[in-house]
Amino acid sequence: MTTVPDVPRRIETDPVAERYARGWHCLGLSDDYRDGSPHQVTAFGTKLVVWADADGEIHVLDAYCRHMGGDLTQGTVKDGNIACPFHDWRWGGDGRCKQIPYSRRVPLRARTSSWPTLDQDGMLFVWNDPEGNPPIEEQAIPRIPGATSDEWTDWHWYSIRIDGSNCREIVDNVVDMAHFFYVHYSMPTYFKNVFEGHVATQYMNGAERADVAIPSEDGAELLEIRSTASYFGPSFMIDDLVYEFDTGDFESILINCHYPIDTNSFVLQYGIIVKKPQGVSDEHAAASAKTMGDFIKTGFEQDVEIWQNKARIDNPLLCEEDGPVYQLRRWYQQFYTDVADVQAEMTDRFEFELDMTRPAEAWSREVADNVARRDEAAGAH
Amino acid sequence: MAIRTTTPGNEKADRPEVRPDVRLETAPMVPVSCESCGITVEARKSSWEQTSIQWHGDLDGCLERRAAPPPTIAGTAFRGCTALRNTLSHAVDRGALPVLTESE
Numbered sequence: 380m381t382t383v384p385d386v387p388r389r390i391e392t393d394p395v396a397e398r399y400a401r402g403w404h405c406l407g408l409s410d411d412y413r414d415g416s417p418h419q420v421t422a423f424g425t426k427l428v429v430w431a432d433a434d435g436e437i438h439v440l441d442a443y444c445r446h447m448g449g450d451l452t453q454g455t456v457k458d459g460n461i462a463c464p465f466h467d468w469r470w471g472g473d474g475r476c477k478q479i480p481y482s483r484r485v486p487l488r489a490r491t492s493s494w495p496t497l498d499q500d501g502m503l504f505v506w507n508d509p510e511g512n513p514p515i516e517e518q519a520i521p522r523i524p525g526a527t528s529d530e531w532t533d534w535h536w537y538s539i540r541i542d543g544s545n546c547r548e549i550v551d552n553v554v555d556m557a558h559f560f561y562v563h564y565s566m567p568t569y570f571k572n573v574f575e576g577h578v579a580t581q582y583m584n585g586a587e588r589a590d591v592a593i594p595s596e597d598g599a600e601l602l603e604i605r606s607t608a609s610y611f612g613p614s615f616m617i618d619d620l621v622y623e624f625d626t627g628d629f630e631s632i633l634i635n636c637h638y639p640i641d642t643n644s645f646v647l648q649y650g651i652i653v654k655k656p657q658g659v660s661d662e663h664a665a666a667s668a669k670t671m672g673d674f675i676k677t678g679f680e681q682d683v684e685i686w687q688n689k690a691r692i693d694n695p696l697l698c699e700e701d702g703p704v705y706q707l708r709r710w711y712q713q714f715y716t717d718v719a720d721v722q723a724e725m726t727d728r729f730e731f732e733l734d735m736t737r738p739a740e741a742w743s744r745e746v747a748d749n750v751a752r753r754d755e756a757a758g759a760h
Numbered sequence: 761m762a763i764r765t766t767t768p769g770n771e772k773a774d775r776p777e778v779r780p781d782v783r784l785e786t787a788p789m790v791p792v793s794c795e796s797c798g799i800t801v802e803a804r805k806s807s808w809e810q811t812s813i814q815w816h817g818d819l820d821g822c823l824e825r826r827a828a829p830p831p832t833i834a835g836t837a838f839r840g841c842t843a844l845r846n847t848l849s850h851a852v853d854r855g856a857l858p859v860l861t862e863s864e
């Protein structure tokens with residue numbers, strides 16, 4: 380038998396990396412950038428200018444003009460280039476200065492940083508890489524068939540700025556089985572993680588909670604919630620989420636993504652599309668996407684509340700019913716490491732299946748108590 | 761992340777430091793070879809229902825993996841190998857793979 384010294388455990392906090400993850404980051408719905416004017420996005424510790432040319436192609440450059448430092452987000456789009464408000468230098472989407480109207484020629488080295496972009500399924504992505512290499516082909520974001528199909532609704536999109544928190548906190552959610560009960564009002568019944576390569580997956584099934592009103596198709600009985608959710612790279616998660624009712628399946632795709640503003644703040648975004656149920660109007664389907672999105676929003680808001688007040692902890696103390704926090708962070712570390720230094724252990728396949736026996740017992744008791752208390756309170760009135 | 765900069769400002773000097781799972785301090789993963797394909801993984805079971813599996817390198821040696829459908833939009837379609845799962849049960853029966861709740 381080992382004896383453990385009876386002293387308080389100390390929270391350890393390593394310095395936060397002063398770099399930003401390598402990979403695709405979603406900046407939101409691409410149509411929002413297609414109004415012909417420049418947009419400002421603060422991300423990766425800097426300011427970016429985002430605009431669309433006449434063909435609707437979206438470009439992303441560092442916002443500060445390499446001439447005298449003018450702010451290109453205050454400029455205008457001219458002939459598909461971004462024109463600086465200070466002296467009208469014209470910058471192309473490839474990062475090269477195309478023209479200086481008052482000069483005979485453009486000086487050498489007139490090139491600024493440009494971000495590779497991906498405009499796919501209605502979303503705009505930028506590739507961030509501190510080493511400056513082009514996007515890694517195997518890390519392409521998968522196509523989402525529902526996003527461009529008439530059988531599905533359009534994106535219902537949410538975006539929140541979160542201050543005082545590093546984006547690792549949201550990534551931790553992938554493995555944090557227990558918080559789904561306490562923070563997101565779910566009742567997990569099955570939970571498994573698989574990490575492999577640049578993908579981190581969470582398989583979770585859940586049941587209805589009698590003490591929480593989960594949006595349901597009028598009067599239908601919710602049998603099971605099945606979710607398969609994966610991060611493709613450091614920041615973009617696709618969740619294939621199915622609500623199984625006795626009347627049929629309600630299918631949805633939930634996006635959960637973020638981009639860092641700096642090392643202590645980030646923008647959290649989530650979007651939802653639902654498959655239009657048969658015999659239901661488009662308006663009704665859109666309304667159910669919104670209802671579901673708003674429900675999910677409440678959960679995220681509770682996450683935010685937690686993140687903004689919690690400590691950053693690099694030595695979490697875990698019980699056996701917790702998910703693989705350390706192994707997830709080991710996986711996540713690959714995106715903060717130069718490609719040449721990525722270790723096999725960061726990308727090797729790892730599986731972790733949780734034993735849900737105790738959580739199920741404890742939580743059904745808690746839910747029953749909540750219902751009893753609610754009924755009692757209702758009876759007293 | 762656990763990046764320590766030895767030379768301030770020099771990103772190349774950043775070396776990730778990945779901490780091991782605290783739960784492994786008292787009960788480490790143990791190597792097990794699959795009865796079907798021979799691949800060696802490390803496994804750990806805190807109870808009958810809980811399983812951790814660490815694979816190494818490429819998985820082409822695993823027959824079920826090779827037969828698995830391609831990944832979907834929600835990630836890998838290969839949840840795990842049933843032959844390996846059976847191997848782990850046999851290892852538990854033989855006493856080669858401890859189940860933590862059983863030793864309490």
Ligand code: FES
Pocket residue numbers: 444445446447448449463464465466467468
């Ligand atoms: S600073 Fe941009 S044109 Fe002079």
Ligand SMILES: [Fe+2]
Pocket residue numbers: 552558562563682
């Ligand atoms: Fe959460």
